Amino acid sequence: MSVARAVVELRGVSKVYPSTVKGGQPVVAIDDVSLTVEAGDVYGIIGYSGAGKSTLVRLVNALERSSGGEVLVNGTDIAALSERDLRPVRAGIGMIFQQFNLLNSRTVAANIAYPLEVARVPKGERAARVAELLEFVGLSEKAKAYPDQLSGGQKQRVGIARALATSPSILLADEATSALDPETTHEVLTLLKRINQEFGVTIIVITHEMDVIQTIATKVAVMDQGRVIERGDVFDVFSNPQAAASARFVSTVVKGIPSAAELETLQQRHAGRIVTLSFRDAAVDQAAVFGELTRGGVAFQVVYGGINEIQGRPFGHLTLSLSADDAAIDTALTRIRVLTTVTEAR
Numbered sequence: 001m002s003v004a005r006a007v008v009e010l011r012g013v014s015k016v017y018p019s020t021v022k023g024g025q026p027v028v029a030i031d032d033v034s035l036t037v038e039a040g041d042v043y044g045i046i047g048y049s050g051a052g053k054s055t056l057v058r059l060v061n062a063l064e065r066s067s068g069g070e071v072l073v074n075g076t077d078i079a080a081l082s083e084r085d086l087r088p089v090r091a092g093i094g095m096i097f098q099q100f101n102l103l104n105s106r107t108v109a110a111n112i113a114y115p116l117e118v119a120r121v122p123k124g125e126r127a128a129r130v131a132e133l134l135e136f137v138g139l140s141e142k143a144k145a146y147p148d149q150l151s152g153g154q155k156q157r158v159g160i161a162r163a164l165a166t167s168p169s170i171l172l173a174d175e176a177t178s179a180l181d182p183e184t185t186h187e188v189l190t191l192l193k194r195i196n197q198e199f200g201v202t203i204i205v206i207t208h209e210m211d212v213i214q215t216i217a218t219k220v221a222v223m224d225q226g227r228v229i230e231r232g233d234v235f236d237v238f239s240n241p242q243a244a245a246s247a248r249f250v251s252t253v254v255k256g257i258p259s260a261a262e263l264e265t266l267q268q269r270h271a272g273r274i275v276t277l278s279f280r281d282a283a284v285d286q287a288a289v290f291g292e293l294t295r296g297g298v299a300f301q302v303v304y305g306g307i308n309e310i311q312g313r314p315f316g317h318l319t320l321s322l323s324a325d326d327a328a329i330d331t332a333l334t335r336i337r338v339l340t341t342v343t344e345a346r
């Protein structure tokens with residue numbers, strides 16, 4: 001078996017910004033983060049606003065310099081590099097943005113050619129590469145159009161073509177589909193998936209959208225207050241988050257988990273005890289779970305729920321209102337807890 005190669009490796013990285021107000025405390029945007037992204041990964045970075053996601057990716061392409069720790073890109077610690085030595089490293093990293101960041105005074109073709117000009121690629125070669133990229137993103141007819149004449153999805157496809165111009169091995173996407181409607185998001189995600197699968201480009205995506213994680217990510221890291229609080233296989237993190245803060249974040253994006261306000265409404269509406277059961281994959285025998293309720297003489301009503309699917313594996317949450325005497329419910333829940341995760345609203 002071949003050993004996976006680390007393409008991006010953060011070792012104990014921190015980033016501290018000076019306070020934005022006079023005399024205020026410095027802002028610790030990244031706090032001792034270690035993270036390894038391997039060749040071929042589509043690595044999702046998720047978390048609430050202000051968690052440090054953008055800062056993290058800006059450290060990877062040296063748009064920001066770290067305050068401590070090592071940032072290794074293809075084995076080279078970029079923190080130690082001069083601006084000049086960073087140039088080839090940056091050429092190996094493409095980036096796409098939520099607001100596309102296209103140059104409005106340049107045509108589509110000239111936008112895509114821009115990084116090739118910076119890299120001093122000869123004119124003839126540039127034209128051939130631009131034509132090839134336009135074809136790949138399906139915009140050959142728009143070569144002479146200006147960004148203002150394009151839809152959001154087309155603009156992002158230009159952004160992707162520009163990011164790929166120098167044939168990078170790494171692509172960073174910062175909320176790249178957040179400004180797009182669901183259908184266009186799907187088109188762009190399909191394109192990113194092709195880039196990963198056909199060209200072997202390693203992709204790091206910052207997102208708050210479940211769609212993005214569900215469709216393309218293979219691994220995920222959850223950030224909170226500058227730290228990575230949980231990481232791993234997407235299915236594991238989303239179906240069974242371990243850290244309290246990741247569970248809170250996950251519950252806002254997956255289907256079927258009632259929010260605190262919804263739980264309160266359910267408690268007002270139903271006389272029984274409100275309990276949420278989590279089902280992962282085929283690992284849980286649902287019949288056995290409901291069998292325990294019936295066996296214990298507990299009447300139940302499904303009052304909330306939803307099923308999600310990640311990488312073809314389903315997981316879901318069902319909230320029930322349980323009616324019986326407390327002792328009977330407690331006995332049934334103790335038995336069910338052996339089979340699956342149970343959360344009771346208090």
Ligand SMILES: Nc1ncnc2c1ncn2[C@@H]1O[C@H](COP(=O)(O)OP(=O)(O)OP(=O)(O)O)[C@@H](O)[C@H]1O
Pocket residue numbers: 017018019020027028029047048049050051052053054055056
């Ligand atoms: N240039 C800066 N100067 C001072 N503080 C900054 C700077 N850039 C970011 N920060 C602070 O660092 C923290 C992390 O910001 P960052 O933008 O990385 O978070 P994020 O998770 O990407 O959030 P969002 O999803 O809103 O973009 C925040 O508290 C932010 O205010």
